[in-house]
Amino acid sequence: MPRRRKTPRELEESAQAQALAEAQASALAGAEGSAPSAVAPEPASTPTPAAGGAAVPAPIPVSAPAQHVASQHVEGQGHGQAHSQHLGEGSQGQGSGHSQGQRQRQGQGQGQGQGQGQGQGQGQGQGQGQGQGQGQGQGQGQGQGQGRDEPNSSGPPGRARGGMGGGERGSGRRGGRSRYNQGPSHSAPHHNAPGSFNPHPEQYRAHGGQEYHDMQHPGYTPPVYRRPSRPSQQPIPPAPRPMQQGGRGPPYPGPSYGPGGGPPVHFAALPAGYGSGVGPVVEQFGSVVIGGVGPRFNSGPTQEQAVSKYEPPPTPPPISSKQLRFPLRPDRGRIGLRCIVKANHFFVELPDKDLHQYDVTITPEVTSRGINRAVMEQLVKLYRESHLSSRLPAYDGRKSLYTAGPLPFQSKEFQISLLDEDDGTNQPRRERLFKVVIKFAARADLHHLGQFLLGRQADAPQEALQVLDIVLRELPTHRYSPVGRSFYSPNLGTRQPLGDGLESWRGFYQSIRPTQMGLSLNIDMSSTAFIEPKTVMEFIRDLLNKELTRSLSDADRMKIKKALRGVKVEVTHRGSMRRKYRISGLTHQATNELEFPVDENGTLKSVTDYFRETYGYFIRHPSLPCLQVGNSLRPNYLPMEVCKIVEGQRYSKRLNERQITALLKVTCQRPRDREADIMQTVHHNAYHQDPYAQEFGIRISNELAQVEARVLPAPRLKYHDTGREKECLPQVGQWNMMNKKMVNGGIVNYWACINFSRTVQENVAKNFCQELAQMCHTSGMQFTRDPVVPLQSYRPEHSDRALFQLCDDVHKKTKGKSLDLLIAILPDNNGPLYGDLKKQCETVLGVVSQCCLTKHVFKMSKQYLANVALKINVKVGGRNTVLVDALTRKIPLVSDIPTIIFGADVTHPHPGEDSSPSIAAVVASQDWPEVTKYAGLVCAQAHRQELIQDLYKEWRDPQKGTMTGGMIKELLISFRCATGQKPLRIIFYRDGVSEGQFYQVLLYELDAIRKACASLEPDYQPPVTFVVVQKRHHTRLFASNHNDNRSTDRSGNILPGTVVDSKICHPTEFDFYLCSHAGIQGTSRPAHYHVLWDENKFSADSLQSLTNNLCYTYARCTRSVSIVPPAYYAHLAAFRARFYMDPEASDTGSVTSGLGGANRSQFTGSTAGRTHRAAGGNAVRPLPPLKENVKRVMFYC
Structure with missing residues (x-):
């Protein structure tokens, strides 16, 4: 193999490495003959500086058994046997023992090692173990670079600096037990794929990352996170030439790496399109003055300052819920004006009694809770005194x-008989017999619950909380209709019609919660939709909004079948006999065509003849289908006209x-009225x-809890210096754009308008567009006054053809340019038009669009135009406002x-949509410090799947080997390209997770974040x-005094920032709890x-203030909003993506759409638009990828 000439820098490093090796060799003289100890001495736990000054935490001590077999790979311990072949790897090792073998090494790096420890790469590891081993191997190759390995065998520590080889690693057998590879294993090959993070090959599969189900297995052994070895297949190019602060380079021209494929991406390999990054490994990123994107209002910290402040996480992430402990409250917040508010929590005194649990078995088994309760109620009525003490x-x-x-008793059997409901006949009711076995199961210890409430125990005893919750739900369950944790009744409030055969029932929510004041009962008002108890014919008339005089389309x-499936009805054609049935479907034939065997x-006999001959009933609507029960x-077949819907x-x-609008009107209550209803x-x-x-x-307690609160101050907002008001201090959570200009106005040179509303005349549409263009210009955007092509009008059903024709006209008129913005005027009731238009624009044409309803076009209010201008600006890449504290680095x-800062959310299909997938969305900030x-x-992803499957992905490419990607990696790369810097801190806001899913979501998604970071750079x-x-x-939360205007906003709610x-x-x-917005109604x-x-060690004040600010x-309004914007944006993006789905989309698996979507075929192993199988998932129909110019902006606003 021809030898490459070394660069001057390599020659210098080689000389330094040789000098260091000689010094270490002399220090290690005589260590070879030392006797092995049972356990090697554990090095100090003080973090060891890495190459750039960043601290790398020392490994957690792990005791090693006296006898075991292990093979060392980069970092390890123990003794044993290893037979392998290595191509082109530099080696380093330390310890004592015996080794036999041959190794030829070319390149830079010299070292001396005793014992069986061979490794390569860049990293640092420490281990313990004892034993003797023999190793035989042959290898040749060449390597360059530098790295450190510290595997301890049985002797005193020693170090060797060596190069990382440029060749492929050979296969080998290895077995036994070591610190990082726990448990016996025989796997070949045992190494990290390029760009992957594989801390524990037993638990992290070659495809699809971590198998979550392994975590649930009782024999699961948690992996220990360590620095992965630097991949040998993809050498890292030198860092780009540094740029000065504020310098702007050309846009990043490289391919879009990520779920689409391509070679493994390292931050160091990214060109400094907008500057250079800074990180713990200074050699990779070069010396640079930290700046940012575009004009800055303040200079950033120096490289040394940034590196000195960065500290890697002190502990590895959790692996199982048993290991996991959520962070303790660091302190109590102090910032803000103190006040007292009332909360709808009622103090619960913990009972001083022993609670016992018994298993209940009812035979024959029934699925209805109502029947089970009736059986148990009868049992208690008969045997409470005699058998239940x-x-x-x-x-x-x-x-x-x-x-x-x-x-x-410990176990006892009871015989219970129940009579069926009275069906109105004079015949005796049918008796049903049940065998009930009650057997002692466990004793609920309330002592642990008390210790938990006092803060002396970490885990909440869920069993005890569940018992108390069931006890307090027992009586309301007998009185009302239970739905989840809520109870409803027509007697708890006035019924309100909702339309289409539905009505609202009033009710209340009730739940036991552990709090700082002890147990509390959380009670709130609630409303939900019930089916009106009317005849089926009346229900269908309301549903279809027409008379049923002819056959159905x-x-x-389909609409009737969907609405009535599962509904219970009673017959009305048999006088006082009201037998009940549950609807399972609708017949295809009309009633007069339907026959059945008798x-x-x-x-065969027709249904009409049967009813005439059996009941003397003549069918009035023979052309309608029958209900199938x-x-x-x-x-069985029942004509619609003889059925009535059962109440409740x-x-x-x-x-x-x-x-939905009607239900919201019912539930919307002013705070004063809601508090009164809760107390009632x-x-x-x-x-x-x-x-009970x-x-x-x-x-x-009968009184609302009195709680101490604080009102956080509103942040100052920065606007453009050319406006009359350069800064703004919001008042009571709101402000306006008067005398202000957007801090970074977007540019719209080519725009067009398309009108799909029949009621909007051409002159009205033109006038509206001119007013909107003027508002955008006044607000600070560079917005061309006239459209690039004349306004065009089309019918909604021709939207696809209209959009393609418009883009073709623009392309010809501008000689190849594309639209910067499309304005679309839609009918007020536009049906699927909005979703179809967004899908075409964002996934096919590559155009950002702004839709406006007809009613707003006619009204044309200044407030509406100003709000639309805010949305347009961020869609074309601008910024509306920035926190002053962000610009001043405070x-x-x-x-x-x-x-x-990340935001993530998963939206699930609506009830009844059993075949639709769930949609996950992740957004991430692309500017810093703004x-x-x-x-x-x-x-x-899979139907009702809450875990975000595509945060991190591994898959096998036939030509390139194991590839990595996923949402987190994509967005980290995007941040690096946009800012010229790699993120040194991650803040992840996750929406849509219930308390019962906390452990599951954190374990899975934090692990994915870790792997995504490590796939970009070993030490990252x-x-x-x-x-x-x-x-x-x-x-x-309610104000302590509703009449005090100083403690409430205009709607009577608590002040924003509480x-x-x-x-x-x-x-x-x-x-x-943070109420960051001002109430409007309700x-x-x-x-x-x-x-x-x-891991960032937030104080209460710092996290609360950050979230509130x-x-x-x-971006979409000049008001503070109720949840932190990253989570809000993720919700909007997930909602938007539902329009991209095909109606027949599969309900399993997962596929990413967005950044890197152009390379989707490499990521999924198939082509876009076809059902395929992703790594670790099942077959799924992918979402169409977003166009490149769309996915970089806030298209979802």
Whole structure:
């Protein structure tokens, strides 16, 4: 193999390495004959400086068994045997023992090692072990670079500097147990693929990353995270020439790496399109003055300052829920004006009784909780005094029974008979017999619950909380209609019609919660949709909004079938006999065409004849289909006109827009009225008289909790210097654009308007467009006054052809240029037109668009035009406003070093859409220190899957080997290209996670973040803060005095910026409630933020202030919003992506759409638009990829 001439830098490094090796060799003299000890001495836990000055945490001590077999790979311990072949790897090792073998090495790096420890790469590791080993091998190759390895065998520590080989690593057998490879294994080859992060090959598969199900296995051994070896296939080019602050280079011309494929990407390999990065490995990034994108208002920190402030995470991420502990509350917040608010939490006195759990088995088994409860109710009525020691048990309706003391038996069998409902006939009711077995299961210890509430125990005893919750739900379950944790009744409020055969019922929500003040009962008002108890004919007339005088169309038939499937009806043609049935479908034939067999000979009779002959009933609507009831094997047919819907059935399917609007009007209450209704509910429930609460010794306060709160100050906002007002201080959560200009106005040179509304005349549309263009110009954008082509009008059903024709006309007129913006005027009831237009523009044509409804075109208010201008500006790449503190570098743990802020959300299909996939979206800030612009990615994944599957991906490419990608990697690369710097801190806001999913989501998604970072650079592990954002909770905050205008906004709600981190919050963990917005109507719902992982060590004030201040940077309005913008943007992106799906989209698997979408075929192993199989997933129809010029801007706004 010809030898490459060394560069001067390589010659210098080679000389330094040789000098160091000689010094180490002399220091190690005599160590070869030392006797091996049982366990090698553990090095100090003080972090060892890495190449750029960053601290690398020392490994956690792990004791080694006296006898085991191990092979060392880069870092390891133990003794054993290894037989392998190596091509072109530099080696280094230390320890003592015996080794035999031959190795030829070319390149730079010299070292001396004793024992069986051979390694390569850049990194640092420490281990312990003992033993002797023999190794034989041959190898040749050449290497360059430098690295450090410190595998300890049985002797004193020693170091060797060596090069990383340029050849492929050969296969080998290895087995035994070591610090990083726990448990016996025989795998070949055992190494990290290029760009991958494989800390534990036993648990991290070659394809698809970590297998989550392995974590649930009782024999699962957690992996230990370590620095992966530098890939040998892709040498790292030298860092680009540094640029001075504020310098702007050409856009990054390289390929879009990520889920689309391409070679593994390292931050060091990225050109400095907008400057150079800074990181812990200074040699890779070069010397650079930190600046940023475009004009800066302030200079950034120097490289030395940035590096000195950066510290890698001190601990590896958790591997199982048993290891996982959510961060404790660091302190209590102090910033802000202190005040007292009321919360809809009622103090619960912990009972001083022993709670016992019994397993219940009912035979024959039934799925209905109602029947199970009826059986248990009858059992308690018959045997409470004689067999249950007079105890009143609480029953969950399924398998568990709870008592406030022991029953006089361990196991007992009961025989219970139930009579069917009275169907109105004079015949005796049918009796059903059940065998009930009650068997002792466990004792619920309330002592641990008390310790948890006092902060002396980390884990919440969920079993005890569940028992208390079931006890307090027992009486309302008998009185009302239970739906989840809520209870509804027509007697709890006035029924309100919702349209299409539905009505709203009033009810209340109830749940036991552990808080800092002890147990609390959270009670809130609630409303939901029920089916009106009317005849089926009346229901269908309301549903279709027309008289049923002729046969139904196929569309009408499908609409009826979807609405009525599963609904319980009773017949009306048999006088007082009201037998009930559940609808399973709709017949294809009309009633007068439908026949069924009436005897064993197969004699057929029509339904109309049967009803006439049997009941003397003449069918009035023979052209309508029949309802099908019962199972599909033996169906029964009922004419629609003889059926009536049974009262009390909740409508669980998707509501239309009119129904949602009507339901919101019902539930919208001013804070004063909502508080009064909550208090009335508490008094009506009379918990002090509840026999179940009395039986279990539970006492509940009748007063709302008084909670200490603080009102955080609003941040100052920066606008452009050419405006009359250069800065703005919002008042009560809102401000306006008067006398202000956008801080970075976008550029729109070529725009066009297309009109799909029949009622908007051409002159009206032109006038509207001119006013909108003027508003954009006034607000600070560079916006051409006239469209590039004349306004065009089309019918909505011709939208696809119209869009293609318009883009073709623009292309010809501008000689190859593309539209910067498309303005579309839509009818008020546009149906699928909006979704179709967005899909075509963003995934086919590559055009950002702004849709305007007809009613707004006619009204043409200045406020509406100003809001639309804000949306247009960010869609074309501008910024509306920036936090002053961001520009002056005063935001703690954000402004000091490059920080990227993520937002993530998963939206699930509406109820009844069983075949639709869930949509996951992740957005990330693309500017620093402003943290205002966000790029987004979306993917479709399995139906109702909450874990985001595409955060990190590994797949096998036939030519390039193992590839890595995913959403996190894509967005990190995008940040690096946009800012010229790599993020040194990650803040991750995750929306849409319930408390029961906290452990699962954190384990999976934090692991994906770690792997994505490591796939970019071996040493790259920025500290992560993972915060869950919750809006679907029932905590409400009220002003202590509704008549005090100083403590409320115009709507009567608490002031924006009100934060609560005491009393009603978690007993020990880091969480808080923040009402960051001003109410408009109804009662404001504060957002609940719960920190699940915090390596950045936020204080309560720093995280609360950051979150509150970010809520003032939302791009679409001049108001603070209710949840942090990254999470809000992720929700918008996920909602937008649902328009991209094909109607027949698969409900399994996952595929990314967005950055890197052009290379999707390499990522998925198939072509876009076809059903394929992704790594680690099932078959799925992919989302169409976003166009390059669309995915870099905030298209979802």
